[in-house]
Amino acid sequence: MSETARSILLVAACALIDSDGRILLAQRPEGKSLAGLWEFPGGKVEPGETPEESLVRELHEELGITTKVACLAPLSFASHTYEKFHLLMPLYVCRRYEGIAHGKEGQALKWVKPQALRDYPMPPADEPLIPILQDLL
Numbered sequence: 195m196s197e198t199a200r201s202i203l204l205v206a207a208c209a210l211i212d213s214d215g216r217i218l219l220a221q222r223p224e225g226k227s228l229a230g231l232w233e234f235p236g237g238k239v240e241p242g243e244t245p246e247e248s249l250v251r252e253l254h255e256e257l258g259i260t261t262k263v264a265c266l267a268p269l270s271f272a273s274h275t276y277e278k279f280h281l282l283m284p285l286y287v288c289r290r291y292e293g294i295a296h297g298k299e300g301q302a303l304k305w306v307k308p309q310a311l312r313d314y315p316m317p318p319a320d321e322p323l324i325p326i327l328q329d330l331l
């Protein structure tokens with residue numbers, strides 16, 4: 195391994211879609227890395243979890259909504275080198291869930307039309323995912 199070798203960080207993320215075809219973005223809070231940027235809900239996959247199980251858990255913890263592994267459809271992934279790690283982030287689409295999303299950890303949320311995604315600054319890893327979502331929706 196070279197001196198600059200980074201470990202891979204596996205993060206599962208979700209494009210939650212509402213009945214108007216809008217996508218839910220969450221703002222990263224102050225004090226965290228990439229603070230203020232808008233991201234897809236999700237988080238690190240913990241040991242012993244599948245990415246899908248991790249997302250079902252995170253969506254409940256972060257947004258208070260309930261969904262199922264079977265309601266998560268893989269769409270694409272991000273693969274991006276950050277300074278401290280290499281992010282590998284599968285992106286799922288979820289259209290079937292119960293409850294009303296609210297920022298349970300104090301984070302701002304926004305339902306965004308696909309054409310307006312570029313109005314919300316996102317982490318660099320997410321950039322290539324935008325046209326994929328715009329094509330889908």
Ligand SMILES: Nc1nc2c([nH]c(=O)n2[C@H]2C[C@H](O)[C@@H](COP(=O)(O)OP(=O)(O)OP(=O)(O)O)O2)c(=O)[nH]1
Binds near residue numbers: 205226235236317319
């Ligand atoms: N959930 C999510 N994370 C993303 C996206 N894009 C992106 O680069 N990330 C990065 C930010 C974090 O480094 C990591 C997700 O970590 P996390 O949400 O579980 O944990 P965290 O923010 O508390 O982590 P940290 O930065 O405090 O270490 O993935 C995205 O669209 N959604």
